[in-house]
Amino acid sequence: MRINERRSLWRRVRPYLAVFDPSLTLILLLLMGTGLVTLASASIGIPGKMEDQLRNICMSFFVMWIAANVSPQMMMRVAAPVYAVAVTLLVAVALFGTVKLGARRWLHVGIDIQPSEFMKIAMPMMLAWYFQHNAGSLRWQSFLVAGVLLAVPIGLIARQPDLGTSMLVGAAGFYVIFLAGLSWKMLLGMAVTFLASLPVIWPMLHDFQRQRVMTFIDPLQDPLGKGFHIIQSTIAVGSGGIAGKGWSNGTQAHLEFIPERTTDFIFAVFSEEFGLIGNLVLLLLYLLLIGRGLMIAANAANVFSRLLAGAITMVYFTYAFVNMGMVSGVLPVVGVPLPFMSYGGTALLTLGLNAGILMSIQRHRKLVQT
Template sequence: MAHFPERRSLSRRLKPYFTVFDPALSLILFLLLCTGLVTLSSAGHDFPGRLEGQIRNIIAAFVFMWAAAIVPPQTLLRLAVPIYTFGVALLLAVATVGIIKKGARRWLHVGVDIQPSEIMKIATPLMLAWYFQTRAGILNWKSFAVAALLLLIPFGLIAKQPDLGTALLVGGSGFFVIFLAGLSWKALGALFAAGCAGLPVAWSMMHDYQRERVMTLIDPTSDPLGKGFHIIQSTIAIGSGGVTGKGYMKGTQAYLEFIPERTTDFIFSVYSEEFGLVGNLVLLFLYLLLIGRAMMIAANAPNLFTRLLGGSVAMMFFVYAFVNMGMVSGILPVVGVPLPFMSYGGTALITLGLCSGILMSIQRHRKLVQT
């Protein structure tokens, strides 16, 4: 009697594509996105369509996250070199034929205007994780020197555009891969000393507006109605929130339009004014949960490539949150870094969605290996 293979139902065939999400990480992201939408509805009260636009951005980010979660880490390993090479080629194209907007050459027109530097936020740690995976067991100082060169190429091209905020994010994500790969504390100390010694050179290479941002950080009251206005109004909003905040949609700094870029880079000021210290502690706790879950996934990853990549993504979340809150609070220069999963914007949200999807892919692959 002939036996025919059992035909699986459509739901069973589709199930693997919808069980790729890590429950804990998904819950944390959901809470952060809901918090962001609530804050944005208040901050963008006089920006018609801003809330609806962010919902569309979240849907797009979800699609990218889902796609990244489906792709196995082995495929990412094979794609690391092509993606990095393609990204660097685009950065070189930007440097030669890129579009200049507001004094910066950051965009490339390919039917639509794209910003290739965003690709390098993922391509750089991906490339470095691939490199250390291929050098596993034979790491020496030359290995770290080559890794540093691979990092400096996109960092230098992005900083030259100039786009210091994105350059710092790319540099940070790549540096964490190098550090997690086993960079010694002695080497780290030497790099810190060299960085301090090179500060005068770095200062001389900065653009005038970048120097002004640093000086404004030191003393924003030197130009309270000009370059220091943003920081002064932002810190006033944060401080006026007190312990429990003024209440939802009751922030005077936001509604009187004193807070600049209040739906994007400075959305934390609006949140702080309305929800106060208690709300800030809740938000910080959510970010700690996000970073902690990402680090847990990285620590349990099955090989060096996925451990380095997962650890870099976790620290990328940290850098995003720390730099944004620091610049809005007046302890870091303003560099145009959004608050992750809170600030309005499609490009950054898609990048963060891809990073979250990579973490879910790593976690899913570990479970498949165990079973």
């Protein structure tokens, strides 16, 4: 009788758990587990970090579960309204936004929200919807319209200023446009246009943004100021050697030479304590994540699902590449967390939402949308 009751309970629970893609869920758990181990070391002496991150992970899985239960057809129906609301909120930020630390990025609606975070998913959804509805008649004008849809929120976010988020939103939108069939000739033309416009763009950047680029070129010009982040993080990455110094034995982190060691620079802590071997394992996990996402995109049921899944997957790549690049001194410092490892609630919820969308697309891969 008890065995039958257990089986009956499993039958009732199973439909709710079946929305999680086993392979993708396992990869995410391994990444989050690695992040927790690293955070436990990086947050020694900082009470509450581990508890908060465990809560963030639970919330991320809850959001993931909700998104996995929403069909791609429903996402397609709400894509344009969600984009319109997100753009409206960005305009409201520009007009009435709250200023913190010299940046106007928040909107007070009882609580402070950051509408640019919504655009990270609203942008690829909108462009995927646009190309789905124009799949049979794509011309160069179609890509021009898509470029305008992408440029409007990027301009509003960059104006706040928020270089990191504008770059991520731009990357998400670009991946959709590229996967939709952007020709190499047009891509080359865009690259040439961008390079030619650099003399115009440079004076438009804020002083701190220009300083970041100059610090990236030569961090030793201000080793105790603007260059401190890059110098100390590269020392930590290099000092890890082959096998690392061991968990909680990283001197750069625990002597507080690494700034933001629990968030944007957690990769420096991981590299110092687990070395090259640990980094190779971490890279393998991210490659598995990207590979699984691309597999889901390849098996998607329609243009919308394929473009959305492909863009989300490549955004994961962008997060990891940019974060590891800036910590290693290969790229300028921007505010991009290491996906599923850095401490923080908002980024983890956004990443979990994206993972849930991938799982939904995988579940509905056999449905054909005409």
